[in-house]
Amino acid sequence: MRSTDKTTEAARVMTICNACRYCEGHCAVFQAMELRLEFNSDTLDYLANLCHNCGACYHNCQYAPPHEFQLNVPAAMAELRQENYGVYAWPGFMGRLFANNGLWVSLLSVIVITLFFGATAILTGADFFAAHENAFYGVISHNVLATLFGIVGGFVLLALVGSVVKFWRTMNLPSPLMLDYPRVMQGIKDALSLKYLDGGNGQGCSYPGETPSMARRWLHQMTFWGFMLCFAATSSATILHYGFDLPAPYGYFSLPKLFGILGGIGLIVGPAGLLMLKAKADAAPKGKTNKGMDVSFLVLLFLTSLTGLCLMFVRDTHYVGVMLSLHLGVVMTLFLSMPYGKFIHGFYRLIALIVFAVEKNDHKQVIGVCQSRKTI
Amino acid sequence: MKTRFDHYDVLVAGGGQAGLIAAIVAAEKGARVCLLEGAPRTHRGGNTRHTRNLRPMHIGPLSVLSGTYDEAEYWDDLMRVTKGKTNETLARMTLRNSTEAVAWLEQRGVQFQPPLGGTLHLGRTNAFFMGGGKQLLNALYRHAEKLGVEVHYDAMVSSVDIADGEFKSLQVGEHTISAKAFVAAGGGFEANIEWLKEAWGDIAENFLIRGTPYNRGDLLRILLDAGAQQIGEPNQCHAVAIDGRAPKFDGGICTRVDCVSLGIVVNKNAERFYDEGEDFWPKRYAIWGRLVADQPDQVAHVIIDQKARGAFMPPVFPPVVANTIGELAEKIGLDPAALEKTVNDYNASVQPGQFDHTELDGVHTNGLAVNKTNWARTLDHPPYSAYSLRPGITFTYLGVEVSEKAQMQMANGTESPNIFAAGEIMAGNVLGQGYLAGIGMTIGNVFGRIAGSEAADYALNR
Secondary structure (H helix, E strand, C coil), rough: CCCCHHHHHHHHHHHHHCCCCCCHHHHHHHHHCCCCCCCCCCHHHHHHCCCCCCCHHHHHHCCCCCCCCCCCHHHHHHHHHHHHHCCCCCHHHHHHHHHHHHHHHHHHHHHHHHHHHHHHHHHHHHHHHHHCCCCCCCCCCCCHHHHHHHHHHHHHHEEEEEEEHHHHHHCCCCCCCCHHHHHHHHHEEEHHHHHCCCCCCCCCEEECCCCCCCHCCCCCHHHHHHHHHHHHHHHHHHHHHHHHHCCCCCCCCCHHHHHHHHHHHHHHHHHHHHHHHHCCCCHHHHHCCCCCHHHHHEEEEEEEHHHHHHHHHHHCCCCCCHHHHHHHHHHHHHHHHHHCHHHHHHHHHHHHHHHHHHHHHHCCCCCCCCCCHCCC | CCCCCEEEEEECCCCCCCHHHHHHHHHHHCEEEEEECCCCCCCHHHHHHHEEECCEECCCCCCCCCCCCCCEEEHHHHHHHHHHCHHHHHHHHHHHHHHHHHHHHHHHCCECCCCCCCCCCEEEECEEEEECCCHHHHHHHHHHHHHHEECCCCCCCEEEEEECCCEEEEEEEEHHHEEEEEEEEECCCCHHHHHHHHHHHHHHHHHHCCCCCCCCHHHHHHHHHHEEEEEEECCCCCEEEEECCCCCCCHHHHHCCCHHCCEEEEEECCCCCCCCCCCCCHHHHHHHHHHHHHHHHHCEEEEEHHHHHCCCCCCCCCCCCEEEEEHHHHHHHCHHHHHHHHHHHHHHHHHHCCCCCCCCCCEEECCCCCCCCCCCCCCCCEEEEEEEEEEEEEEEEEEEECCCCCEECCCCEEEEEEEEECCCHHHHHHCCCCCCHHHHHHHHHHHHHHHHHHHHHHHCCC
């Protein structure tokens, strides 16, 4: 059990909230809190990942600063999340990357994109600024691309699984085979519908300001489903390539294209909108967190779809080499930063929501069970 | 502070629920309205910030409320707590008008809390604000500003010019503002320790004030001095026993300690002084503040053993814990021998029975000067825990008398043509003593709407 400034502050905040409980209607954090009397770091990591940072409980708090209790639940949870993302990172030493996430993701992107430009330019030589008959595969062959991204993807998957397993164990969840599947489905539903960005009443969260608004929920949905559609585009292309011997490029009415275009638009509008909201958002509920992590992730998503769509338009022109290098550099950076950046939040939140679905159903706590509650 | 105009149709002093509603209603009727809030923006809204619900009468389900809570039942509840100290006309009018309160607020952006456990857990008597009273305030301030109500913070009224009961103008610092009609919604005086001392004596120094430090009763005093008819007694207030470590002001709901019935309560001489098992929470809650106020130094200590842990709402501060009663006494500054004797005498007199905290179980003590009549279990499972208690004042009842039109009544028997009052400053008209959960917000809501409407009609010559 770790004890840090962040867990101490989160425990202090939750102890006050547990004696007040006015916010219990806002979200799962408070309902989970009410099942408890004490808050150890496991419990707090759970509560922190249940928190969607919607800000409602801050704006509606009778004890918010300048009250002497200085209560700011979303800030305490956001700061703790930044800490526990690092704690659950795999391999462990990579957790340090969460501290200055924006900086290192930016540096990484510069390095990776430069490397792509350099390598592509050297490999293609004079053809770098030429148009190619088979579009981008004329610049870098399919096999080279598949090998490169296969290796990186494999590592990313390993790191993600490693992190998720660590968190899963701390959350006291049984092996996946022993799960209570109706509860799991409830948790997945709450995650996919972004239920807890609705403020508790379907009117939206207090973001970017005090006034309830659905803007963030919609933009997050566009971002998420945009990402999933882009993922579906790549997956369907892989199936077409290996299963049906139909290599890219594809026509506009092919499955990869339809998924990709739709997803790409979502992945432009969503992240751009979220970045604009973020620029306007109250600073207080975010606490003293490193905003670079959120910003770099959104920018990478935005650039991935922007360069992807651009690549589609210029694939038969002599800009294909430049655009391909840029696109692949951005995508590679996004891949590499997935286990060590904002991307990871989705997994932890999903797991926390599944735990909450179980706790809510059973009316008892699953994690952080304290011995003193045993009845005499 | 500088207002945009020197003259308004309706001027409202006090930015809690009642004042805000009055301002909104007047603005909706077309009046030019200015709202003066004495607190800074961060503390705006008086005691509304610390509230959680209101209590609407309803026949059949209403919004987040289930079943029926009709006038007869509501009236019985009110009579039970006030013991008849109410103005029946005003009280019945309040109950009848309370039904509309929920929809009125919802239409202006206020959110109520849906049941957490599905429709089975619907409340029947009290509609809870999502997130508490501050959410209500935020929504109403947004709505008021959208309607063009001019809102000023840090605008404590320093004097009011009243001639023959008629409002002329008021001063905020050096600034004079006049208006055709005035709504006084400046709250009670519970944060004014000097005033409390006039009624309670020096012991009031040891009271903690659960609400806003800005409810100093300045406006109430100005109106009384200008000839308003007083209602209620200065020593009437809602006093509960709260954690002695609570802040002097503004501690709100979370400072309550709800384990009196699970243990024993002793004063600074380590003596028990009242039946801890007399009744359930609402009644217990309402009387223990006064009981502690009557003890030396206005302090008491509730002592429980390990059996009680987790059986009550978690308090905000951790208890003082010890493995023996003597050690606990030392830690909380009591005479160990005296506390041991009190606990031993109590333990020896506990009669056998089946403990059940969900009902008046009749498990009691026999033969003590002060017996415990329910939930009496021996204190014998260490570790023992202690919470110190002090009287916590929630709000005061002394106010100005009003008519059915919320018009302020004068001591000479006339009524002011253009001064209206709403909220805690006049709640004593309906609630002469005692307390019913959510009644304060209900009175503020109903009289806020009446005061705003009447003030606008007067100002606009309707």
